């Protein structure tokens with residue numbers, strides 16, 4: 001079947017945490033409408049850019065875009081931005097059941113609220129390997145009071161001005177900010193108003209005794225989160241569209257770009273409500289706990305639980321987060337075995353760097369910048385390919401760093417890093433291993449968590465380790481038996497994460513840190529595979545208005 005959506009994207013004042021701010025909305029909503037479909041459906045989204053002063057693209061996060069790399073929605077990679085006033089039609093197949101996301105992929109627009117969920121059900125008549133009574137979903141985000149334009153200006157200036165920690169955590173687009181913290185004029189209730197119904201907490205109503213499949217997605221711009229429902233255990237059954245061998249947690253760690261399904265049974269005292277909370281982990285929190293209400297029917301949905309909301313685990317305790325990462329395995333009966341060996345081994349050292357006085361992130365000393373001609377167009381459009389050396393840097397970035405000598409525990413020495421728009425070219429249909437290696441930032445005793453997201457693929461997660469990855473010994477410890485497949489994984493502080501994927505989807509695909517500011521600071525790489533097998537480009541990705549027709553075959 002075809003699922004058709006018509007979206008108008010614009011700036012509007014919203015008060016998701018009681019503080020009034022310009023937010024990007026879709027048809028008046030932030031988060032945007034949930035896309036629902038069955039496996040195998042074609043989703044058509046007609047997007048009109050009514051932002052007036054900026055371009056726009058929308059990325060369908062977790063959808064592999066097999067055969068439609070031009071609809072991946074990544075500015076500078078798969079398309080020109082949709083110019084103001086123009087309408088762009090995304091059309092793609094959702095080929096696997098599961099929980100996915102969508103969000104803007106232009107500048108830092110995601111941070112301004114352009115995000116939502118995609119829920120793909122199993123084909124009619126097919127069942128899933130677990131049972132539940134109801135299907136619910138919640139999207140977790142973080143929220144700044146400053147505009148993304150201010151944030152961007154700071155991140156791209158000399159000296160660097162860091163955006164800091166978000167003011168609120170939102171659960172399904174709702175948070176609560178203590179308005180007394182707003183600087184003068186405090187009397188101006190038009191700016192921050194804690195009685196505004198827009199910032200009353202999200203309430204999820206449950207019927208006592210019933211089991212809920214709760215789909216949880218995170219599209220935070222910075223924060224790593226711990227999510228929990230007071231007095232209730234959660235059984236993890238799905239991650240990024242793949243069934244997980246079930247395991248039970250009290251709190252779920254979730255990183256930007258990840259989705260999980262957990263089963264929760266409403267088996268507690270039904271005479272009261274319970275807090276559902278999100279807390280920041282990995283960074284020293286200065287953002288208050290995000291609150292929602294787990295409402296037992298027929299109690300009033302917004303009646304506060306009688307308890308004090310939990311503040312979550314210790315923010316700097318990496319161990320339980322690593323333990324959760326290790327616990328996620330493919331479900332028996334649903335294991336897709338990885339190729340036993342790999343054809344190419346890429347190790348990416350993640351460092352914070354100074355380049356030309358600007359603060360950046362780099363992979364093997366290369367900080368990613370983008371050409372103005374999208375890579376897909378540059379490499380495929382016959383009228384441009386003869387000019388390739390002018391379009392972007394043709395010398396590939398390095399596959400490895402000097403792992404024998406680099407000290408990941410010390411402040412980054414920052415030598416010789418450069419900003420470049422070069423890409424990795426992968427031989428089609430080969431197997432590629434990527435090991436992400438974390439290190440110390442430019443601040444003493446500090447290593448951050450980075451959620452890495454790959455476009456166009458799911459990868460097998462072969463292992464996580466602490467310290468420095470040793471390419472001679474550590475691959476022997478890879479899990480080749482039941483690794484989960486995902487599209488986003490955390491790289492833990494001072495650790496490494498090993499992935500394997502098949503370069504079997506013709507196109508150009510980003511692989512990047514899903515922290516908005518880090519991506520802006522160059523934390524990503526680009527893969528090309530099978531460009532000669534990409535079909536005739538959809539001309540709507542090239543230019544604006546009727547100039548797109550100039551590229552029609």
Ligand SMILES: O=C1O[C@H]([C@@H](O)CO)C(O)=C1O
Nearest residue numbers: 162441442443448517518521
């Ligand atoms: O990229 C980052 O920059 C700041 C800080 O390192 C700048 O000093 C920070 O916390 C990041 O995650």
